[in-house]
Amino acid sequence: MGFTIFLVVLYWLKTLFAYFFKFDLDFDNSFQVFLAIFNPISSTLLLIGLALYIKNTKVYYIFSLVIYSALTFWLFSNSTYFGEFTDFVTLNTLMASGKVSAGLGESAANLFNLTDLFFIIDFVLIAFLMIKKIIRFDKRPFNKRASFAITSVSVLAFTVNLFLAEIDRPELLTRGFSNTYVVRYLGIVPFTMYDAINTYKTNQVRKEAKPTDVNEVETYITENYAAPNPDTYGIAKGRNVIYIHLESFQQFVINYKLKITDEETEAETEYEVTPFLNTLFSSKETFAFDNFFHQVKAGKTSDAETLMEDSFFGLPQGSFFVNNGGKNTLQAAPDILAQTGGYTSAVFHGNVKSFWNRNEAYKHLGYDYFFDQTYFDVDKSNSFQYGLHDKYMFGDSIEYFEHLQQPFYTKFITVSNHYPYVEFEGDEAGFPLANTDDDTINGYFATANYMDTSVREFFDYLKASDIYKNSIIVLYGDHYGISNSRNPNLAELLGKDKETWSNYDNAMLQRVPYMVVVPGMDKGYVNHTYGGEVDNLPTLLHLLGIDNSKYPEIGQDLLSPNRRNLLTMRTTDNWVDSVLTSYAGRIYKTETGEEITNPDPETQKRIDDNNAQSEAQLKISDAITTGDLIRFWADDGLKALDPSKYSYNNGLEKAKAIEKKLGDKSTSIFSQNGNKSTKKLWKTQTYQELNPEPEPENSDVSSSISSSKK
Numbered sequence: 040m041g042f043t044i045f046l047v048v049l050y051w052l053k054t055l056f057a058y059f060f061k062f063d064l065d066f067d068n069s070f071q072v073f074l075a076i077f078n079p080i081s082s083t084l085l086l087i088g089l090a091l092y093i094k095n096t097k098v099y100y101i102f103s104l105v106i107y108s109a110l111t112f113w114l115f116s117n118s119t120y121f122g123e124f125t126d127f128v129t130l131n132t133l134m135a136s137g138k139v140s141a142g143l144g145e146s147a148a149n150l151f152n153l154t155d156l157f158f159i160i161d162f163v164l165i166a167f168l169m170i171k172k173i174i175r176f177d178k179r180p181f182n183k184r185a186s187f188a189i190t191s192v193s194v195l196a197f198t199v200n201l202f203l204a205e206i207d208r209p210e211l212l213t214r215g216f217s218n219t220y221v222v223r224y225l226g227i228v229p230f231t232m233y234d235a236i237n238t239y240k241t242n243q244v245r246k247e248a249k250p251t252d253v254n255e256v257e258t259y260i261t262e263n264y265a266a267p268n269p270d271t272y273g274i275a276k277g278r279n280v281i282y283i284h285l286e287s288f289q290q291f292v293i294n295y296k297l298k299i300t301d302e303e304t305e306a307e308t309e310y311e312v313t314p315f316l317n318t319l320f321s322s323k324e325t326f327a328f329d330n331f332f333h334q335v336k337a338g339k340t341s342d343a344e345t346l347m348e349d350s351f352f353g354l355p356q357g358s359f360f361v362n363n364g365g366k367n368t369l370q371a372a373p374d375i376l377a378q379t380g381g382y383t384s385a386v387f388h389g390n391v392k393s394f395w396n397r398n399e400a401y402k403h404l405g406y407d408y409f410f411d412q413t414y415f416d417v418d419k420s421n422s423f424q425y426g427l428h429d430k431y432m433f434g435d436s437i438e439y440f441e442h443l444q445q446p447f448y449t450k451f452i453t454v455s456n457h458y459p460y461v462e463f464e465g466d467e468a469g470f471p472l473a474n475t476d477d478d479t480i481n482g483y484f485a486t487a488n489y490m491d492t493s494v495r496e497f498f499d500y501l502k503a504s505d506i507y508k509n510s511i512i513v514l515y516g517d518h519y520g521i522s523n524s525r526n527p528n529l530a531e532l533l534g535k536d537k538e539t540w541s542n543y544d545n546a547m548l549q550r551v552p553y554m555v556v557v558p559g560m561d562k563g564y565v566n567h568t569y570g571g572e573v574d575n576l577p578t579l580l581h582l583l584g585i586d587n588s589k590y591p592e593i594g595q596d597l598l599s600p601n602r603r604n605l606l607t608m609r610t611t612d613n614w615v616d617s618v619l620t621s622y623a624g625r626i627y628k629t630e631t632g633e634e635i636t637n638p639d640p641e642t643q644k645r646i647d648d649n650n651a652q653s654e655a656q657l658k659i660s661d662a663i664t665t666g667d668l669i670r671f672w673a674d675d676g677l678k679a680l681d682p683s684k685y686s687y688n689n690g691l692e693k694a695k696a697i698e699k700k701l702g703d704k705s706t707s708i709f710s711q712n713g714n715k716s717t718k719k720l721w722k723t724q725t726y727q728e729l730n731p732e733p734e735p736e737n738s739d740v741s742s743s744i745s746s747s748k749k
Contacts, residue, residue: 040181042100042174043091043189046107047083049161053114054079054227056157061118063524064223065542065623070207074200074224081196082228086110088193091186096178104165110228115158117227122524126337127218127230129356130238200225218356219623234356248666256591256668259659264588265577265599271326273584275557277380279510280372280579281501282347282450283494285316286340286457287520288487290329290550291533293320297484299471310471312484315495316552319514324556325563328597331553333518334571336609340452341395343517346572348372348404350592352609352660359664364400368670370591372576374405374680376448379585383407383444385690387436388452389415389427392687402682408694409687410439423461425454429493434721437500441708441717442694444701445509453493456486456520463489466725477528483520489726496723503720504708508558511582515572516551523548543632546615546622549608555582569606569616570597573660589675591668593659607653614653619645 058064058075066072087110090103113128120128168174204211204224211224212233221230294317296309311317320327335342338358345359346352348371353359373384385408392398392411401409412426414435421431433451440449460482462472470485494514501507521529523545530537535544555578557563573594580587581596595602606615613622619635619642620627626635626646638646662668698705708717 040091040185042177043084043087043103045174046087046103047080049165050083050087050107050110050114051079053111053158053161054083057114057118057227060154062121062219062222064219066223067624068207070203071223074203074207078200078224078226078229081193081200082226083110084196085190085193086228088186088189091181091189092183094180096176096180099181100176108162111158113231114227115155118155118158122522127222127227129218129234129337130231197225197229238356244665245667248668248671250671252662252666253668253671253673256659256662257673259655260591260593261588263593263595263603265595265602267581267596268598268600270562271598272581274560274562275511275582276584277446278557278583279446279506280376280382280448280583281510281512283497283512283514284340284343284450284452285490285494285514285516285552286453286455287518288456288490288516288552289520289548290331290516290552291548292484292487293317293329293552295484297471297473297532299474310484310488312488313491315491315498316514316554319554319556320552321565322556323561323563324558326555326557326598327563327565328553328568328570329550329565330567330569330606330615331515331551331597332549332569332571332606332608332615333516333551334573334607334609335518338395340517341397341400342609343515343572346594347515347575350573350576350590350594351663352573352593352657354664355609355661358395360400361396363664363667364396364403367403367664367667368672368679369403369405370669370672370677370680371404372579373407373448375580375585375587375590375677376446376583377405377407378677380446380583382446382448384448385410385439385443386450386452387432387440388412389417389422389432389454390425390452398687399682401687402685403680405680406685408439408443408690410436410690411687414439414690423455425457427454429453429455429490430496430723433493433497433500434718434723437718437721438716439691439694441504441712442691442698443707444694444697445706445708451497453490455493456483456490458520460486460520463726466727469726469730473532475528475532477525479525480521480529480532487520492724492726492729496721500717500721504712504717506708510558511579512556512558513575513579514552514554514556515575516553518551519549521548541627541632541634542623542625543620543627543634546613546620546627547632555579557582566597567617568597568602569604570595570602571606571608573607573656574602589673590677591663591672593656593663603652605649605652607656609657612650612653614649616645616649619649621646621649 055076064075066075087103087106090099090106093099093102117127120126165174208220208224211220218230221233292312295312297312298307298309300307319325333343334346334352336353337356338345338353338360341358341360342353349369354362373382376382377384384406386401386406387410389412392409392413398409415427415432416435417427421428427435432453436451443449458479460479462468462482462485467489470488472481473484475481498507501510526545526548527537527540530540553575574597575594577587577592577594577596578598581598604616608614612624615629618629620629626638627633628635635642698707698710709715
């Protein structure tokens, strides 16, 4: 019994270490802190206490240590996962691990730090105490009644824990506020069990879904449809569509200048992080949105793709691409444009095709081509663990891009601005690092600057190849780059106080850039409406002059005068509108960030209405995804897609074969350029070439360069 209690105490201490130093459980009061201190005891005693039922004492010691090791591994895994994803490991995450693990090895190593030794140092202590025989093996079998008593005590303790949790947060398990809430009140192990039960229920929903279940979805979409703005409807009709997926890029970087102080002279220099994207954001050719939020959860980048191209949310846990993308019936942008406008579709991405299960999910979206890492010349000099660096990806994509038949729908996925924001070396080095206590934040601005240059070079190519003027270009940040757990270290760079950083500040940092560039247009402006990635598809289709009123899309046209101007996040009761912000269980004034603790009746009504609208949107989205309800969708003029007809091997050969078959009727860039490649139109420069070291002040060359720059 003493050894069992010893292990329980050790694991309890490790859990508290994780709660208060690794997780961000956002305690509101001392009662919640008390529950967090109390909650590890019941589940730990229950699991480790199972070994007490074993009569063979030698097996007991082995079994108890195995359970203890498994609990430690699970706690450490959640600690590491939370540091990057600000969430806990779920069953869907585990089931998807084989399909998202590619390229993660180095990233996982970067997540490890010295404080993580606290999770394993106790094993050294246990071994030492056993060797010194301070821990002595007791050969007497434990009394079965006593074993049952230990189990009963642990179950009773959990029951008390749950009762106290319901006092502070009613309907904790029935409403599913957030994973953080469950861990904060009940602990890691109960959360895992809770998640497993929910996952099972979700899988059962798909099996039990009926054609009549789609009626509620159709009603919601009809009632929430936002008619297009007549001034913008169809202004890009028939144009090529080009998506540029800006990895981990947040809105605060737009027009941001990083201030660097010289330690010797104390002179301060400002460095514009994304000069080209800043220009695009304020261009008259661009519909730009400064209150556009990501709406992803654990699926992160893949969730963003789901939201942008399907107009519904990812799953409550795990990635839709991984868990449902390869089996659900979808009606996504590539398929819609293929059937309504004869579009050819392709994705360009310098990572392996199995990452996020894209090689299967893209077939269900209707993508004709997927040019992944196997199509590019990738080595250590031009890539990192997440794939080919952006300049190489854009430049090398031209070989395939120029052979697509127009009009085309294409997506270019950048990766260089991805965690851990590794500092560039050689000729790409030079953009200064920020000076904070967090290396991740310090490198973020340099990689964002590299991505900005890459995008500019691609735009230059589009203009030089004469494709720009007949295209519509959508640029979007997929999700946060700096996680909530790191945000306080970012505070000073944003002119805020680290000590007073709040969940309002975290909420505002969920904004990401969204720009729709329509070359030749002069109606562009910065739109302040509140929306998110789920609204992209309706917005795009209306600009292309396509009626989407009968399609299963739960977003709204951001340019519509009738849109709701409310942003719903993936977590229940997290939303933002022009007046109020609800985030992590707190209410704030959106304009000032002032917290509202005692709302007046009018404010409470607005809160209730927004909660209801957000909950309804998430409910409908989850009904679509978990029930695979699009398979029952009514006739809207689109034929059912057959994923088995798609293959992503030999993409270039297929595109060239189509060119040859069409002959003079081929509309590819290559054909329209007299059957000559446009690759030579691609121009690239390193950071050092763009920012050469100044010559000595007394040289004639220096004077000439200085004059030229002016």
